[in-house]
Amino acid sequence: xxxxxxxxxxxxxxxxxxxxxxxxxxxxxxxxxxxxxxxxxxxxxxxxxxxxxxxxxxxxxxxxxxxxxxxxxxxxxxxxxxxxxxxxxxxxxxxxxxxxxxxxxxxxxxxxxxxxxxxxxxxxxxxxxxxxxxxxxxxxxxxxxxxxxxxxxxxxxxxxxxxxxxxxxxxxxxxxxxxxxxxxxxxxxxxxxxxxxxxxxxxxxxxxxxxxxxxxxxxxxxxxxxxxxxxxxxxxxxxxxxxxxxxxxxxxxxxxxxxxxxxxxxxxxxxxxxxxxxxxxxxxxxxxxxxxxxxxxxxxxxxxxxxxxxxxxxxxxxxxxxxxxxxxxxxxxxxxxxxxxxxxxxxxxxxxxxxxxxxxxxxxxxxxxxxxxxxxxxxxxxxxxxxxxxxxxxxxx
Numbered sequence: 210x211x212x213x214x215x216x217x218x219x220x221x222x223x224x225x226x227x228x229x230x231x232x233x234x235x236x237x238x239x240x241x242x243x244x245x246x247x248x249x250x251x252x253x254x255x256x257x258x259x260x261x262x263x264x265x266x267x268x269x270x271x272x273x274x275x276x277x278x279x280x281x282x283x284x285x286x287x288x289x290x291x292x293x294x295x296x297x298x299x300x301x302x303x304x305x306x307x308x309x310x311x312x313x314x315x316x317x318x319x320x321x322x323x324x325x326x327x328x329x330x331x332x333x334x335x336x337x338x339x340x341x342x343x344x345x346x347x348x349x350x351x352x353x354x355x356x357x358x359x360x361x362x363x364x365x366x367x368x369x370x371x372x373x374x375x376x377x378x379x380x381x382x383x384x385x386x387x388x389x390x391x392x393x394x395x396x397x398x399x400x401x402x403x404x405x406x407x408x409x410x411x412x413x414x415x416x417x418x419x420x421x422x423x424x425x426x427x428x429x430x431x432x433x434x435x436x437x438x439x440x441x442x443x444x445x446x447x448x449x450x451x452x453x454x455x456x457x458x459x460x461x462x463x464x465x466x467x468x469x470x471x472x473x474x475x476x477x478x479x480x481x482x483x484x485x486x487x488x489x490x491x492x493x494x495x496x497x498x499x500x501x502x503x504x505x506x507x508x509x510x511x512x513x514x515x516x517x518x519x520x521x522x523x524x525x526x527x528x529x530x531x532x533x534x535x536x537x538x539x540x541x542x543x544x545x546x547x548x549x550x551x552x553x554x555x556x557x558x559x560x561x562x563x564x565x566x567x568x569x570x571x572x573x574x575x576x577x578x579x580x581x582x583x584x585x586x587x588x589x590x591x592x593x594x595x596x597x598x599x600x601x602x603x604x605x606x
Contacts, residue, residue, distance in 0.1 A: 210234055213583070213605070214249050215258040216591050218242070221559035221574035221581070223552050225594075230255070231262060237580045237606045258585050258605075263555050264575055265323030265582020265604070266535035267562025269494045270410070270469045270523025273327050274334045277309035278528035284502050288416040289429040291503050293437045295528060303333050310334040313533055314341050320534045321602040323582035326410060326467065326494075326523070326566050329380075332372050339376035346566045347373055347380040348410040351398065352389045354440050359393035363401075379567075381407035384460075387452035388419045388430045395459035408465035408567055410494075414478065415470040416504070419452040453478055462486035467565050469494040469523065471508045479516050492519045492565035495557075497541040498532075499525035510546045514553075521562035536586070536602045543596050551594040582606060 211233050218226040220242065227247035232240040249257075275295070282294050314337055317325065324344040329335070330352075338345040349369045353362035366382035373380040382401050384390040390398075402409055414420075421428030426447035434440040448455040453474075460466055462485065468474075471493050482491060497507045513520055522542075524533045539554045559581070563573025572581045583605040589596050 210240070211256060211606075212252075212254055213256045213258065213262065214245075215260055215262045215585065217260075217594070218262045218575065219552050219555045220576070221264040221556055222576070223556055225552055229262075231575065231583075233583070233606065237582065239575055239577050239579050239581070241577060242575055260585050260587040261551075261589055261591070262575075262605075263584050263586060264559040264573060265584055266321045266558050266602075267521065267566065267568070267573060268317060268322045268325045268524050268533065268535055269467060269492070269521040269562040269565055270496055270525060271317075271325050271327050271533065272526035272528070273310045273313055273325070273338065274306055274329060274331060275526035275528045276313035277306050278526070279309070282528060285505055286503060288503055289418055289433050291529065292433060296437065306333040307337060309527075310337050313527060314338070314343060317533045318342055319604065320532075320536065321582070321584035321604045322533070322535060324563060324566060324568055324572055326408075326562075328410070329369065329373075332369055335373055335376055335378060339378055344568065344572065345378060346408065346568070347378050348383045348408075349373070349380055350383055350385045350410075351394060352385045353394045354389050354391055354434055354438075354442075354445075356391045356393040356444060357441075359391055359397060362394055363397040366398075367401075379407075381405060381409060383410045384456075386412040386415070386419065387456040388422055388434070390456070392459065395456065399459055399461050402464045403461050406464065408467065408565065409460055410467040410469060411460070412470055413468040414451075414453055414473045417473060420473070423448050423450060423452045423455045451478070454481055457482065458485055460486075462490065465490050465492070465565060465567060467492050467494050467521075470496060470500065471513075472500055472504065472506060474508060474512070476512060476516075479512075479518070488518065492521050492561060494521050494523045494565070495542070496523045496525040496530075496538065497545070498538055499529040501541065502529045502531070507541070507545050510542060510549070514549070519561050519565070520557045521565050522558050534602075536596075536600065540596050540598070540600070551589075551596065554596075
């Protein structure tokens with residue numbers, strides 16, 4: 210058993226404790242949390258830390274298997290050119306991919322990340338995830354814009370799911386994005402989602418080109434599908450609506466849904482989402498470092514806060530980020546939106562992400578009975594409760 214205290218404890222639920230006292234078991238289970246009112250009594254065995262104690266971080270969106278592509282792509286390329294480069298640079302060298310993924314997994318552990326919603330397009334990182342100290346939920350991402358590929362793409366997902374389950378990995382079969390999944394494949398995914406009840410994830414409103422594809426059947430994404438991927442697009446008829454409005458109805462409202470990136474989400478989109486599913490089962494995953502890397506833009510977080518959305522944080526991959534650090538994502542958001550309280554950022558980085566991945570019963574907050582992991586933030590402005598450029602994270606358990 211350990212007793213820990215610090216200048217400040219932020220529990221992930223929005224509560225703060227000045228010099229609170231946290232008692233944890235040898236296995237990391239929270240046994241007690243006391244509000245001392247800032248008047249901690251000295252006693253033998255109390256570990257006092259200079260800084261802020263917070264729950265372990267949840268990375269709600271990552272591509273571990275792309276870790277070998279670190280520093281390969283130029284910044285500011287835009288999403289469509291990036292997608293082409295990823296296709297061109299993908300490798301069938303499993304040892305190279307596995308070595309890079311193992312390093313990335315250790316990087317996340319060092320950065321205080323205790324659970325990850327990880328995208329997989331293959332099985333190369335499965336054993337690493339199965340043997341990691343991080344709790345992974347794997348989203349098996351299917352692709353197939355042509356209806357003729359739907360059955361094959363879904364069967365591939367089922368084969369990967371079988372491999373994952375043999376290793377004890379939690380997983381679900383999900384769509385990649387509106388611009389890469391046909392209505393036929395969406396229906397296969399929806400049927401399986403209703404059967405399993407597991408969380409779903411989809412890249413959503415990540416670029417203007419996906420809307421152009423659905424509204425007019427033209428633009429950069431259409432050209433990418435036809436010219437770079439050699440997709441027969443003769444079947445496709447524009448809906449005249451946005452990509453979101455054209456595809457969201459395929460995903461069962463009963464399942465948890467992680468909408469990832471949301472870089473171009475506007476008020477009217479949120480109104481539409483409310484009309485087709487409950488916001489209580491919908492999470493908006495922000496990956497600001499990746500968004501800046503590729504498109505020099507971040508989502509309209511002020512809009513999301515005004516609408517009281519469930520926000521969580523992700524890193525995306527090392528192909529579009531310099532590090533896999535939830536702390537780095539929080540620093541970017543605080544810099545771009547300085548009115549966000551630190552306690553709210555911590556909630557996005559912990560409690561919300563855990564609930565999105567179906568892990569809220571054991572991770573995400575400092576509550577009795579949970580084993581959320583424990584991080585220490587040092588070098589922050591304790592009086593203003595703000596992160597500073599030099600703020601660091603240290604994993605305590």
